Amino acid sequence: MKNENIIQYIYGIADNALILGQRLSELCGHGPSLETDIALTNMALDLLGQTRSYYQYAAQLSGDGKTEDDIAFLRIERQYKNVLLVEQPNRHFGYVIARQFFYDVFHLFLLQELQHSKDEILSAIAKKAIKEVSYHQRFSSDWIKRLGDGTKESHQKIQEAVDDLWGFTDELFHMTEDDLLAFNSGIGVDLSKIKDAYYQKIKEVLEEATITPPETKWFQKGGKQGIHSEHMGYLLADLQYMQRTYPNMKW
Amino acid sequence: MSEKEIKNLEEIFEQRIARDEKIEPKDWMPEKYRKTHIRQISQHAHSEIVGMLPEGNWITRAPSLRRKVALLAKVQDEAGHGLYLYSACETLGISREELYEQLHTGKAKYSSIFNYPTITWADMGAIGWLVDGAAIINQVPLCSTSYGPYARAMIRVCKEESFHQRQGYEIMITLANGTPEQKAMAQDALNRWWWPSLMMLGPTDAESVHTEQSMKWKLKRKTNDELRQQFIDQTVPQADLIGLTIPDPDLKWNEKTGHYDFGEINWDEFWQVVKGHGPCNKERLSARVNAWENGQWVRDAAMTYAQKQEDKKLKKAI
Amino acid sequence: MKNNWPLWEVFVRSKNGLEHRHFGSLHAADAEMALENARDVYTRRNEGVSIWVVESKHITASNPENNGELFEPAQDKVYRHPTFYSLPDEVKHM
Numbered sequence: 001m002k003n004e005n006i007i008q009y010i011y012g013i014a015d016n017a018l019i020l021g022q023r024l025s026e027l028c029g030h031g032p033s034l035e036t037d038i039a040l041t042n043m044a045l046d047l048l049g050q051t052r053s054y055y056q057y058a059a060q061l062s063g064d065g066k067t068e069d070d071i072a073f074l075r076i077e078r079q080y081k082n083v084l085l086v087e088q089p090n091r092h093f094g095y096v097i098a099r100q101f102f103y104d105v106f107h108l109f110l111l112q113e114l115q116h117s118k119d120e121i122l123s124a125i126a127k128k129a130i131k132e133v134s135y136h137q138r139f140s141s142d143w144i145k146r147l148g149d150g151t152k153e154s155h156q157k158i159q160e161a162v163d164d165l166w167g168f169t170d171e172l173f174h175m176t177e178d179d180l181l182a183f184n185s186g187i188g189v190d191l192s193k194i195k196d197a198y199y200q201k202i203k204e205v206l207e208e209a210t211i212t213p214p215e216t217k218w219f220q221k222g223g224k225q226g227i228h229s230e231h232m233g234y235l236l237a238d239l240q241y242m243q244r245t246y247p248n249m250k251w
Numbered sequence: 252m253s254e255k256e257i258k259n260l261e262e263i264f265e266q267r268i269a270r271d272e273k274i275e276p277k278d279w280m281p282e283k284y285r286k287t288h289i290r291q292i293s294q295h296a297h298s299e300i301v302g303m304l305p306e307g308n309w310i311t312r313a314p315s316l317r318r319k320v321a322l323l324a325k326v327q328d329e330a331g332h333g334l335y336l337y338s339a340c341e342t343l344g345i346s347r348e349e350l351y352e353q354l355h356t357g358k359a360k361y362s363s364i365f366n367y368p369t370i371t372w373a374d375m376g377a378i379g380w381l382v383d384g385a386a387i388i389n390q391v392p393l394c395s396t397s398y399g400p401y402a403r404a405m406i407r408v409c410k411e412e413s414f415h416q417r418q419g420y421e422i423m424i425t426l427a428n429g430t431p432e433q434k435a436m437a438q439d440a441l442n443r444w445w446w447p448s449l450m451m452l453g454p455t456d457a458e459s460v461h462t463e464q465s466m467k468w469k470l471k472r473k474t475n476d477e478l479r480q481q482f483i484d485q486t487v488p489q490a491d492l493i494g495l496t497i498p499d500p501d502l503k504w505n506e507k508t509g510h511y512d513f514g515e516i517n518w519d520e521f522w523q524v525v526k527g528h529g530p531c532n533k534e535r536l537s538a539r540v541n542a543w544e545n546g547q548w549v550r551d552a553a554m555t556y557a558q559k560q561e562d563k564k565l566k567k568a569i
Numbered sequence: 570m571k572n573n574w575p576l577w578e579v580f581v582r583s584k585n586g587l588e589h590r591h592f593g594s595l596h597a598a599d600a601e602m603a604l605e606n607a608r609d610v611y612t613r614r615n616e617g618v619s620i621w622v623v624e625s626k627h628i629t630a631s632n633p634e635n636n637g638e639l640f641e642p643a644q645d646k647v648y649r650h651p652t653f654y655s656l657p658d659e660v661k662h663m
Contacts, residue, residue: 025310025319028326029303030538032546033574034334035595035606041327042609048320055316069315093549139605146598149559150552157548242314242372249430251314251372251422278633331610338594341576347596348573404593411614553598554572560599 001185003061006119008081008178009188010061011071012224013110014054015082018072019232020103021047022239023090032093039139043100046132053125073243077236078226081176085168087223087232091161094147094154098161101140105201106172108133109194118186141205148209155210162206163214170219172198257281268468273399276342284468288398289343290359291470293350296336297361301354301535303329305369306378314372318422322375325415332408339400355540363521364451366529373426373433373440379419380489381441381448385482387412389452392472420489427493434494441490442498449513450521452479458518483511575624577603579611582619589621597622 024044031037055068086103090096111133114126147158173191175183182188206213222228242251252260261281267274274280303326310326313319337347353359364382369375390412393405426437453459453475465471473481483502490497501514523529574596580589592611597603603622611617631639647653656663 022311025323028310028323029300029307029330030542032542032549033596034300034330034337035597035602035610036546036549038327038330038334038613039605039609041323041330042613045320045323045327048316048323052316052320072316073314093546142601142605146553146556146602147549150554150556151548153548154552154555238311241312246314246430246432249314249433251318251425275633277630327613331613334595334610335593338576341594346573407593550574550598551572553602554574557599557602 001181001187003063005178005181006187007058007061008176009182010054010058010122011079011081012176012179013114014051014058015080016086016103016107017047017054018051019080019082019235020086020099021045021051022235023086023088023099024096027090027096040096043136043139046129046136050125050129050132053128057121057125069243073240077228077232080223080228080232080236081226082223082228083168083171084220084223084229085165085172087229087235088165088168089231092157094157094161095165097140097143097147098158098165100136101144101205102165102169102202103172104133104137104140105205106169106194106198108137109198110189110191113189113194117188122187144205144211145209148206148211158209159211162211166214167216167218167220169198169202171221171223174221174224176224265467268397271395272397273402274397275399283464285343287464287468287470288401289340289345291465292336292340292343292398292401292404293345293353294360294362296333296340296350297354297359298365299329299333299336301361301365301539302382303333304535304538305365305367305531306375308369309372309375312372313375318375321418325379325418328411328415331411332404335404335407336401339398339404342400351539351543355536355543357527357536360525362451363524363529364447365535366524366532367443367447368530371436371440373423373436374444376419376422376426376437377440377444379415379417380423381419381444381486382451383412383416383419384486385448385451385478387416388478388482388485393470395469395472397469423495424493427495437493438495441495445498446516446520447524449479449483449516450518452482454518454521480510483513487511574598575626577607577622578625578628579603579607580621580623581607581611581617583617585618589619592616594625600624 021044024040024047028037028041028044031040051072052068055071058071059066059068085099088095088099108130111126111130115123115130117123117126144158147154149155173195175191179188179191183190203213260279264274264279264281264284274284306322306326306329310319310323313322337350340350341347350359354361369378387409390405390409394402394409396402396405423437423441426433428434456462456474456476459475462471462474466474487497487502499514501512503512505512524532527533575598576594577597578594579592581592582589592607595603595606595610597606600622603624604620607620607622612620643649
C-alpha cells in the first residue's frame with residue numbers, strides 16, 4: 001500500500017477527531033454546569049490529542065516536510081474526510097450528547113479493531129485512545145439515559161436530536177477506496193464487520209433511555225468523499241483563520 | 252447571645268487569627284467575617300468563570316494544534332478554579348445557585364479586566380503573561396489566608412496556575428521573535444492590556460475601602476499599591492527581554508527607591524468599567540446567563556432521572 | 570427554589586498505599602455523575618488512582634463548640650506517648 005493511500009486512510013479517522021474536537025471546544029465556558037463544562041472539555045482534549053498523533057504520523061509518512069498543522073489547517077474543504085455527523089452544530093445540549101453518543105460507540109468499535117492493525121504506529125495510537133474513548137462512551141451513554149428518561153422536555157429534546165442525527169450514522173460504515181486498500185493490506189478496519197454490533201449497542205442504550213430509534217431508511221453521505229454540509233465551511237473558517245490570514249508563520 | 256458575649260467571642264476569634272490559626276466552616280465567626288468572605292471568594296470565583304469567555308473566544312481559532320490544546324486546557328482550568336472557589340464559598344452557608352443569581356443580576360462583581368475584548372491572537376499571550384501574572388501576585392499570599400477552605404482552594408489554584416503565565420509569555424516570545432506583523436500584533440496587545448492589568452490590582456490604597464480589615468483577616472497581605480509596584484517591577488524586565496515596549500512614557504527606573512516610577516493610571520476608566528460601561532460587560536454577563544438558563548432543562552433532567560432511579564431501587568427493595 | 574444538583578464531597582487516593590484524602594466538593598445529580606465529575610474535575614493532572622464520593626448531607630460532623638469536652642481531655646494523657654517513658658542511654662532503639 002502506498003504511503004499516499006495510508007495518509008488518506010489516516011485522514012479518514014483523524015479528521016473525525018479534529019472536527020468533533022473543534023465542535024466540543026466551541027462549548028468551553030458555555031456548558032449547562034461547571035462540572036459538565038469541564039467534562040466536555042476533557043473529551044475535546046482527548047480527541048485533539050489523538051488528532052495530533054495521527055497527523056504527526058501522516059506528516060512523517062508524507063516525507064515532504066509537512067507538519068501536523070499543515071494538515072490540520074491548510075487543506076481545502078474537499079480534502080477533509082470526516083463524516084457529516086461530527087460537523088453537525090451544537091444546536092442544544094441534546095444534539096451535543098446524541099452526536100457524541102453516535103460517534104463514541106462507533107469510535108470504540110473502530111479502535112478495538114484498529115489496535116490489531118499491522119501498522120504498529122496506528123495500533124499504538126488506537127490502544128492509547130481506547131481508554132479515552134471508553135470513557136467518552138460511558139459519559140455520553142449516561143447522558144443519553146438522563147435526558148431520555150429525565151423530564152418530558154428533555155425526552156422530547158433528545159428524541160429530536162436522535163431523529164435528526166440518525167440519518168448520519170450509516171455513513172460511518174461506508175468503505176472508501178482507501179479504506180478498502182487499507183483493510184486488504186492488514187492496516188485498516190473492515191467497517192462492515194462492526195455495523196451490526198454498532199446498531200445493537202445503540203438500540204440497547206436508546207431503549208433503556210426510553211428513546212425510540214427512528215424508522216428512517218434514508219441516510220446522508222458525502223463527508224468521506226469531502227462533500228460536506230454547509231456547516232463545514234464556517235467551522236473551517238474559524239479553524240483556519242490564523243493560518244490563512246498570516247501564512248507561513250510560526251506560532 | 253448578649254452583646255458582651257459576642258464581643259468576647261470576637262476577641263478570641265481575632266486572637267486566633269493573629270496566632271495564624273485557621274478558621275474552619277463550623278467554627279464561630281463574626282457575621283462580618285462571613286459576609287466579607289462570601290463577597291471576596293465569590294467575586295474571585297465569578298472572575299474565574301467570566302474569565303473563561305475572553306480566552307474561550309480564541310479556542311476555535313488558535314493558530315496551531317499545540318496552542319489549541321494548551322489554551323483549551325487553560326480555560327478548562329479556570330472552570331476548575333471557579334468550581335473550587337464556589338465550593339469554598341458554599342462552606343459559608345450559601346449555595347452556588349444563590350451565588351450565580353448574584354452574578355447574573357449584577358449584584359456581585361467580577362474582575363473588570365474581563366470586560367475588555369480579545370481581538371487578536373496576541374491577546375492570548377498578553378492575558379496569560381499580564382493578567383495571570385497580576386493574578387498570581389494577588390493569589391499567592393492567599394494560600395495562607397485565615398479561612399481554611401479558601402486557603403486550601405488557593406493552594407490548588409496556584410499549583411495549577413503556574414503554567415498559565417508561562418504559556419502566555421511563551422506566546423509573546425514567539426510573536427516578538429516572529430515576522431514584523433507578529434511583532435506588531437504583540438506590541439499592540441501589550442499596549443491594550445498593560446493599563447487594565449495595572450488597574451486589575453485594585454484602586455489605590457487611599458481609595459480602597461476594605462484594606463484594613465482584610466489585612467487583619469489575612470485576606471490581603473499587601474496593599475493594592477504594593478502589589479502593583481511588585482507587578483511592574485517584575486514585568487518591565489520581561490518586556491525588555493523580548494524587545495517589547497511598555498506603553499508608558501513616564502516609566503523609568505528609580506535608583507533611590509529601587510523601583511520603577513510609572514505614569515498616571517486612568518481611574519476614571521476603571522470605575523466606568525466596574526460600573527458596567529466596559530466594552531464587553533453586557534456580552535460577558537449575557538453569555539453566563541444564557542449558559543445557565545439554557546442548561547436548566549439539562550440539570551432538571553438529570554435530577555428527575557436520579558430521582559426515578561432512586562424510586563426504582565426502593566421498589567425493588569420492597 | 571429549583572431542584573438543584575446536590576453537593577458531594579470528593580476523596581481521592583493519590584496512589585496505592587496512601588489513604589483517600591478529602592480533595593474538595595462538587596455538584597452532581599447522582600452518585601454515578603458525582604464519580605465522573607470528580608474524575609474530570611479533580612484528577613485532570615493524574616492525581617489519583619481511586620475516588621470516593623459521598624453526598625455532603627450524609628456527613629455528620631462534630632461541633633467545634635464541643636471541642637473542649639471532645640479533645641482536650643486527651644491533652645494530658647502523656648503516658649500514651651513513648652516519650653513519657655525513660656530508657657537507659659544504652660538502649661538506642663525501642
